[in-house]
Amino acid sequence: MSTWTPEQPIVAIADVHKSFGKVDVLKGVSMDVRKGEVVCIIGPSGSGKSTLLRCVNALVPIDRGSIRVEGQEVHDPAVDKLELRKKVGMVFQQYNLFPHKTALENIMMAPVMVLKRPKAEVEAQARQLMRKVRLDGKEDAYPGELSGGQQQRVAIARSLAMQPDVMLFDEVTAALDPETVKEVLVTIRELAEDGMTCMIVTHEMGFAREIGDEIYFTDRGVIVEHGPPATFFTEARDPRTRAFLSQIL
Amino acid sequence: MEAVWDFLRHVHDAYGVNLVHFYDGFERGRMLRGMWTTLQLATLCILLSVVIGIVGAWVQGSRSRLLRAVVQGYIQFFRNTPPLVQMYFFYFALGPMMPRVENEYGIPQPILGSFEWAMLSLSFFAGAFNVEIFRSGVEAVQKATVEAAESLGFSRWQIYREVVLPLAVRVCLPALNNNLVNLAKTTTQAYAIAVPETLFVASQIWSDRINVFEMMVTLLTFYLLLVGAFVWLMGRLERALRVPGFGK
Numbered sequence: 001m002s003t004w005t006p007e008q009p010i011v012a013i014a015d016v017h018k019s020f021g022k023v024d025v026l027k028g029v030s031m032d033v034r035k036g037e038v039v040c041i042i043g044p045s046g047s048g049k050s051t052l053l054r055c056v057n058a059l060v061p062i063d064r065g066s067i068r069v070e071g072q073e074v075h076d077p078a079v080d081k082l083e084l085r086k087k088v089g090m091v092f093q094q095y096n097l098f099p100h101k102t103a104l105e106n107i108m109m110a111p112v113m114v115l116k117r118p119k120a121e122v123e124a125q126a127r128q129l130m131r132k133v134r135l136d137g138k139e140d141a142y143p144g145e146l147s148g149g150q151q152q153r154v155a156i157a158r159s160l161a162m163q164p165d166v167m168l169f170d171e172v173t174a175a176l177d178p179e180t181v182k183e184v185l186v187t188i189r190e191l192a193e194d195g196m197t198c199m200i201v202t203h204e205m206g207f208a209r210e211i212g213d214e215i216y217f218t219d220r221g222v223i224v225e226h227g228p229p230a231t232f233f234t235e236a237r238d239p240r241t242r243a244f245l246s247q248i249l
Numbered sequence: 250m251e252a253v254w255d256f257l258r259h260v261h262d263a264y265g266v267n268l269v270h271f272y273d274g275f276e277r278g279r280m281l282r283g284m285w286t287t288l289q290l291a292t293l294c295i296l297l298s299v300v301i302g303i304v305g306a307w308v309q310g311s312r313s314r315l316l317r318a319v320v321q322g323y324i325q326f327f328r329n330t331p332p333l334v335q336m337y338f339f340y341f342a343l344g345p346m347m348p349r350v351e352n353e354y355g356i357p358q359p360i361l362g363s364f365e366w367a368m369l370s371l372s373f374f375a376g377a378f379n380v381e382i383f384r385s386g387v388e389a390v391q392k393a394t395v396e397a398a399e400s401l402g403f404s405r406w407q408i409y410r411e412v413v414l415p416l417a418v419r420v421c422l423p424a425l426n427n428n429l430v431n432l433a434k435t436t437t438q439a440y441a442i443a444v445p446e447t448l449f450v451a452s453q454i455w456s457d458r459i460n461v462f463e464m465m466v467t468l469l470t471f472y473l474l475l476v477g478a479f480v481w482l483m484g485r486l487e488r489a490l491r492v493p494g495f496g497k
C-alpha cells in the first residue's frame with residue numbers, strides 16, 4: 001500500500017503539534033531520519049524530547065501534523081499499531097523490564113506472543129542477543145537480580161528481538177551510575193555500526209558527538225537548530241543552543 | 250477403625266460424651282457427605298469468584314463506559330446488600346422464573362437446585378469484593394511497565410494476561426486470601442436454602458441425637474481444619490509466585 005522506498009526518510013516528522021491540556025509540549029516539530037542514520041536529540045528537561053519519541057511509535061497521539069514511518073502515517077486511525085510496533089523498537093530510561101520474567105523470557109515474550117514465531121527458534125535468537133549485549137550467563141536471572149546497566153541491556157535485547165527497522169532510545173543511560181553508562185553506550189554504538197536506524201535522546205554529549213550523524217537541539221517544543229556533530233558543537237548559531245552547550249559541556 | 254468406634258461408644262456410655270456422628274455408620278455417612286458438599290461448594294465458589302474478580306477488573310480498565318458502569322453497578326449491589334438476602338433473592342425470587350427440566354422419573358424440576366443457587370449467589374457476592382481487590386493490584390502496576398509491553402506490540406488482553414495480572418496478583422494476594430477465607434466460612438449460609446452442607450447436616454444430627462455441644466465442637470474443628478488447609482495452600486502459592494529481587 002505504501003510507496004515508500006529506502007531512499008526516502010524512514011521516519012518523516014512534519015509540523016507535529018501536541019499538548020497535554022493547556023501545556024503545549026510540541027509546537028511544530030519537523031525532522032527527517034534516513035535509513036541507517038543515527039539522530040541524537042538533545043535539549044533541556046521538559047522540552048518535549050520524550051514526548052516526540054513516544055509519538056513516533058504511537059504511545060501518545062498527536063494533535064496536528066504528520067509522522068510517517070516507512071511511508072505509513074502513524075496517526076492514521078486505521079493504521080495497524082501492531083505493524084508499526086514491529087518496525088519501531090523503544091528503550092526507556094527506567095528499563096521497564098517485566099519484573100516477574102527472567103531476562104531470557106523478557107526477550108522471548110514479544111516474538112512468541114506478538115509475532116507468533118516458534119518458541120525454539122525465538123529462544124535460540126534470544127540467547128544470541130544475550131551474547132550480543134554481553135550478558136550470556138544471566139539468561140535465568142530476574143530483573144531484580146541485575147544491575148541497572150544489565151537491565152538496560154536486556155531491555156535493548158528485548159527490543160531487538162522484534163527485529164525493528166528503527167530504534168528509539170529515551171535517555172537510556174540517565175538512570176545509570178557512571179561506570180555502567182559505558183557498557184550500555186558500547187551496545188548502542190555496535191548497533192549503530194551495524195546500520196540500525198536510531199533516534200537517541202541523550203544527555204551524553206560526548207556520545208552524541210561520536211555516534212550521531214545529525215544532532216537536533218530542542219527547546220520548549222521546537223527544534224532550535226540541527227546539524228552534523230562536527231559543525232553543531234563548534235558552530236552553533238542560536239544563543240539558546242550555545243547557552244545549553246556551555247552549561248553541559 | 251472398628252476399635253475406635255467401639256471406644257467412642259464406650260465413652261458415650263461411660264461419660265455421656267455423645268460422638269454418635271462418628272461411631273454410628275449412618276450418621277457418619279451423613280456428616281461426611283455434608284463435609285464433602287461443603288468442600289465442593291467452597292472450592293467452586295472460590296474458583297468462580299476469582300474468575301469474576303479477574304474478568305471484572307479487566308472490564309473496569311476497558312474503554313467502554315457502559316461496560317464499566319455495569320461492573321460498578323454489580324459491585325455496589327453485591328457489596329452493599331446482605332449476602333443472606335442475596336441468596337434468598339436468587340433462590341426464592343429468581344429460581345422460580347427459571348425453566349424446568351424433567352428428571353429421570355419424568356417429573357419436572359428446576360434447572361438449578363439449591364446447591365447451584367448457593368454457589369452462584371456466594372460467588373457473585375465474593376466476586377464483587379474480588380473485583381475491587383484485583384483492581385487495587387492492577388493500579389499498583391507501574392504504568393511504565395505497561396507502556397513497555399505496548400511498545401512491543403502486545404494487545405490489550407495480552408498486556409493484562411501476561412504483565413498486569415501476574416504482577417497485580419502478587420500485590421493483592423494477602424487481601425484476596427482474606428476474602429476467600431471469608432467466603433469459605435460463608436458457605437455455611439447455604440444452610441438457609443437447605444443445601445445439605447456441613448452445618449445443615451450437623452443441625453439434623455443434633456436434633457435427632459440431642460448432642461448439640463459435641464456436634465458444635467466437631468463443626469468448629471472441621472472449619473478450623475478446612476480454613477487452615479486453604480491458608481496453607483495459599484501460602485504455598487505465595488511462595489511459588491515469589492520472584493527473586495522483586496517486591497522487596
Ligand SMILES: Nc1ncnc2c1ncn2[C@@H]1O[C@H](COP(=O)(O)OP(=O)(O)OP(=O)(O)O)[C@@H](O)[C@H]1O
Pocket residue numbers: 020023025043044045046047048049050051052171
Ligand atoms: N502524559 C502527560 N500528561 C501531561 N503532561 C505531560 C505528559 N507527558 C509529558 N508531559 C509534560 O510535557 C512536557 C514535556 O515532557 P517530556 O517528557 O517530553 O520532556 P523531556 O524533554 O523528555 O524532558 P526530560 O529531559 O526531563 O525527560 C513536560 O512539561 C511534562 O510535564
Ligand SMILES: [Mg+2]
Pocket residue numbers: 049050051170171
Ligand atoms: Mg524525557
